[in-house]
Amino acid sequence: MTSELPEMRASDAERERVAESLRDAVAEGRLDMEEFENRLDAAYKARTHGELEPLVRDLPAPGTFQSAVPAPAVKGGWAERIGGTVSSSGAFAFWGGFSRKGPWTVGPRFTAFAMMGGGEIDLREARFADRDVVIRCFAFMGGMGVIVPPDLTVVVKGIGIMGGFGDDATGEGTPGSPRVTVTGFALMGGVGVERKITRAERQRLKEAKKAERKELG
Structure with a gap:
């Protein structure tokens, strides 16, 4: 601008x-x-x-x-990542933890609960059973993190009561992206929503920068 x-x-x-x-x-x-x-x-x-x-x-x-060196096509573009059998529709942690990451399939409604424990919901390599997904996070004296890719449409509507419901991710994604709404509340605990690229993509970016520096001499 x-x-x-x-x-x-x-x-x-x-x-x-x-x-x-x-x-x-x-x-x-x-x-x-x-x-x-x-x-x-x-x-x-x-x-x-x-x-x-x-x-x-x-x-x-x-x-x-x-770019003179085009980025490789994203494996499993949005069209290929929407639909399929739900592999998980919820998670629970009490004095412990849970993790959902990798190539899993999130349902249209996913509910996560953590009490005096913690959890991680990683959507960077996930499939989506539906184009519109709602993730409900409830943290009581515990913590929970939701990780989304940079190109996903995300809306965060959670509430923190004597705790926090962090939003570093609300925004539009690329065309064809599913819409993920993260809601719920944190009581004397915390829920964080942030955008991150995968470790493989981070490595690809490092290698591309090295190659660029090498070309520039």
Whole structure:
């Protein structure tokens, strides 16, 4: 975005457009995850156009530049990751923990409960039984983390009571993405929702950067 009035107040829609550009950039390998997270945080905190513009100044408009070394096609694109038999519709932890990660299939409604324990719900390699998914998280004197990929549409509506329900993920995904709504509440505990790329993708980005540095001499 460009503006002749950098002091002009930014709108929620303008902040979201910048956030979407940043998500496109990390998905294309233009930003590493640390840069993405720092810029995304700054975008949502920005009050003026002057604060937003530097966050995307060094990024091309989505789809206007094709890298000389194209990223490999994502294994299991959205069309291939929607549908199938539900492998888990809930999780429970009491004085212990639970984990849902890898190539599992989340149902249209997934309910997670943690009391004096913890849990992890990782959707980065998951399939989705339905295009619209609701994940309900209830944490009592415990903690829970929901990890989503950068290109997934996410809405967070949870409530914290003497605890926290963190939202570092609300935003639109890429075309064809499922819509995941994370709701529930945390009582004297915490629930966090954040975007992360997979370890394999992080490694691919590192190798691409090394190759780029090598080419530049």
